[in-house]
Amino acid sequence: MKFSIKTDALEKQRSDVLVIGVYDSLKVVYDKSLLSASSISHISTILKHGDMSGKTGSSLILYGIPGIKIPRILLIGLGKERELDGNKYRSAIRTMMQTLKKMDAKTVLSHLQIVAVQEENIAWNIEHFVNEAMDANYEFSELKTVNKKIKKDFEFFVTVDKKNQKVAENALKKSFALARGIEFTKTLGNLPPNICTPTYLGKKAQELGKDHGIKVEVLDQKQIEKLKMGSFLGVAKGSRQPPKFIVLQHNKGKKTQKPIVLVGKGITFDAGGISIKPAGDMDEMKYDMCGAASVLGTFKTIGLLNLPMNIIGIIPTCENLPDGLALKPGDILTSMSGQTIEVLNTDAEGRLILCDALTYAERFNPEVVIDIATLTGACVIALGHHASGLYSNDDKLANDLESAGQISMDRAWHMPLWEDYQSQLDSNFADMANIGGRAGGSITAACFLSRFAKKYKWAHLDIAGTAWKSGKAKGATGRPVGLLMQYILSKLH
Numbered sequence: 001m002k003f004s005i006k007t008d009a010l011e012k013q014r015s016d017v018l019v020i021g022v023y024d025s026l027k028v029v030y031d032k033s034l035l036s037a038s039s040i041s042h043i044s045t046i047l048k049h050g051d052m053s054g055k056t057g058s059s060l061i062l063y064g065i066p067g068i069k070i071p072r073i074l075l076i077g078l079g080k081e082r083e084l085d086g087n088k089y090r091s092a093i094r095t096m097m098q099t100l101k102k103m104d105a106k107t108v109l110s111h112l113q114i115v116a117v118q119e120e121n122i123a124w125n126i127e128h129f130v131n132e133a134m135d136a137n138y139e140f141s142e143l144k145t146v147n148k149k150i151k152k153d154f155e156f157f158v159t160v161d162k163k164n165q166k167v168a169e170n171a172l173k174k175s176f177a178l179a180r181g182i183e184f185t186k187t188l189g190n191l192p193p194n195i196c197t198p199t200y201l202g203k204k205a206q207e208l209g210k211d212h213g214i215k216v217e218v219l220d221q222k223q224i225e226k227l228k229m230g231s232f233l234g235v236a237k238g239s240r241q242p243p244k245f246i247v248l249q250h251n252k253g254k255k256t257q258k259p260i261v262l263v264g265k266g267i268t269f270d271a272g273g274i275s276i277k278p279a280g281d282m283d284e285m286k287y288d289m290c291g292a293a294s295v296l297g298t299f300k301t302i303g304l305l306n307l308p309m310n311i312i313g314i315i316p317t318c319e320n321l322p323d324g325l326a327l328k329p330g331d332i333l334t335s336m337s338g339q340t341i342e343v344l345n346t347d348a349e350g351r352l353i354l355c356d357a358l359t360y361a362e363r364f365n366p367e368v369v370i371d372i373a374t375l376t377g378a379c380v381i382a383l384g385h386h387a388s389g390l391y392s393n394d395d396k397l398a399n400d401l402e403s404a405g406q407i408s409m410d411r412a413w414h415m416p417l418w419e420d421y422q423s424q425l426d427s428n429f430a431d432m433a434n435i436g437g438r439a440g441g442s443i444t445a446a447c448f449l450s451r452f453a454k455k456y457k458w459a460h461l462d463i464a465g466t467a468w469k470s471g472k473a474k475g476a477t478g479r480p481v482g483l484l485m486q487y488i489l490s491k492l493h
Contacts, residue, residue: 001137002155003130003176004385005169006109007162015157018070019096021115022047023081029115031097031161039067043075055079056088059099070109074099078115080224085118086409089125092134097136102154109157112210122164122328127175128195128409131482134179140190140475147452154299178485182478185290185297189468189476193269193358198244198317201266201292205246205315208296212250212303219245227354231335235349238273238326244358246292248299248313252306258367259310262486263357264349265373266292266317273320273346274328281470288350290467290476292317298479302488312364316353320346332430336360337452342425342430350375351448352434358452368397368457370487371449372480373464378441380465388480389462391446397457401487410482412461421447 001489006013021029026047028040042065052060059078065073076092076099078084092112100108113125137152160168188196188204202218209216224233224245236243246266251259267288269279277285292315299313327333331343332386336356342353350373361369379389388405390412392398398414424436424444436444446460466479 001134001153003172004157005165005172005180006157006159007165013070013109013157015070015107015109017072017074017100017108018068019074019076019108019110019112021078021092021112022052022054022075023078025081026054027081028381029078030111031114031159035111039065042066043073047075052224053077054445056091057095059095061099061103068215072103072105076112086120086128089115089117089410090128091246093129094136097133101137105154107155107157109159111159113158114160122160123167123171123227124407126158126168126171127178130172130175131179131182134183135478138183138186140187142323143192147419163274174305174489177301178482180304181297182481184398185293185478186476188293188296189287189290191286193319196286196289197241197268197339198319199242201268201289201296201315201317202244202246205248205296208299208303209248212300212306214299214303215249215251217247219247227336227356227360228334229316229336229360231333231341232318232353233326234331234333234343235273235320235352236318238321238323241268241319243316243318246313246315246317248295250299250302250307250309250311252308253310257486259312260359260491261312261314261364261366261369262298262484263297263314263354263361263369263371264292264295265354265371265375266315267291267320267350267353268317269297270320270347270349273326273349274322275345275347275434276322277347284468284470284474287468287476288320289373290374290463293476294372294463294467294479294481294484297478298484298488301481301485307488307492309488311365312361313492314357314358318353320349335452339432339451340430342427342433344433345435348435348445351445353390354449355452358458360451362455366456368394368459369453370401370459370461370484372461372484375462375468376442376445376453376464378445379462382415382442383413385465385469386411388466388483389442389446390414390459391443391450391462392418392459393450393453394457394459397459400490401459401461401483404490405480405483406488408482408486410480410486412480412483415443415446417443417446417450453462
């Protein structure tokens with residue numbers, strides 16, 4: 001899809017469809033400098049006949065409105081004016097997209113972004129308009145040969161008054177880059193595990209590097225062995241797919257600027273290893289690399305915006321499968337840090353690959369380190385599918401990430417990381433066990449990771465409940481790229 005800003009009066013503009021918002025009071029939302037009062041009066045008269053309620057989710061198509069050369073007007077219900085928040089606004093955009101997909105239209109002129117959303121501004125409106133529209137239009141059909149849906153390619157003209165033109169153009173640039181990054185993340189997540197292997201992720205990272213001037217290293221097994229990443233390699237040895245350790249460096253800030261480091265879990269398929277998972281829904285374990293996908297999607301957005309910052313991406317990637325050489329319950333691994341780990345459950349493998357990546361991150365002398373992982377089913381039980389779990393050893397970092405989640409509507413919830421939980425990881429035979437029992441499973445997983453992140457400010461995002469959807473809407477969501485980018489962009493100021 002394409003997006004551009006328009007500031008001309010409506011009489012001078014052309015498109016297949018004009019989109020306007022309507023409250024449940026039947027009040028039409030419009031800009032007087034763009035749309036004439038006579039045209040609005042005509043629309044209001046039609047609405048009095050009761051063909052549209054104005055409630056959220058409602059819509060109505062009008063034809064041949066006097067004073068408007070655009071042939072069709074699409075009215076979108078906004079609900080109660082005083083209750084129009086971010087969620088209702090995004091819902092209205094999804095209604096718009098659902099209706100547009102059924103119409104024979106290619107060019108769309110939108111007035112939706114000028115509505116007053118609670119506590120938000122025009123920049124926020126435009127950013128979420130673009131991202132929600134592109135999300136609603138996303139289809140993963142690359143591998144279908146029959147009944148393949150044809151993705152509609154719309155061109156949107158977003159209207160604003162001239163005083164907001166600069167702000168609108170900046171918001172449009174930012175939001176389109178973000179949407180591209182989210183789409184990239186979703187597509188990587190949706191690919192089957194026989195295609196999206198550790199080697200494939202490495203190639204995609206290298207392509208990103210070539211496209212956007214990002215330094216990329218893809219370390220192979222021998223190089224990983226030299227680094228003494230015994231915990232990561234312990235997980236990888238159950239698969240014929242060779243592990244990869246991917247490092248991306250976007251070094252376009254000042255040399256004195258400490259980098260933000262993003263670490264993404266890249267288990268391209270998780271059968272659970274010897275502690276094998278139940279067969280039901282195991283196909284969804286292709287999504288166990290969504291942490292890695294979110295790091296790559298974030299770097300795509302960073303590259304498109306060419307941000308003057310220093311940002312590092314680290315992705316340990318492998319499969320977790322049962323095999324004659326596979327990790328066994330009771331095995332003891334020696335991590336890159338030198339700490340030993342008793343493996344009580346081979347399905348708690350994400351933390352085993354992340355801990356070596358967190359140790360590796362030390363060499364960059366980071367400002368902060370944020371890891372992103374589909375880590376625990378316990379997080380899904382605690383928070384459902386609405387918020388990611390957020391853990392941190394630094395309250396300011398946690399608050400900044402939580403705030404970024406609120407602004408981007410890619411929310412995370414700050415969970416406890418109290419010392420009280422650490423004893424659940426005690427082992428009789430090693431420095432620690434890789435699980436802490438059923439109680440507080442997401443917390444003890446974060447406690448495990450915290451033992452490898454003591455030398456810097458660190459946060460952990462457990463995205464097991466937010467990285468993908470199941471059922472009829474099955475597919476990767478692209479989260480938490482929105483949250484990560486909002487946090488990164490906040491550090492520009």
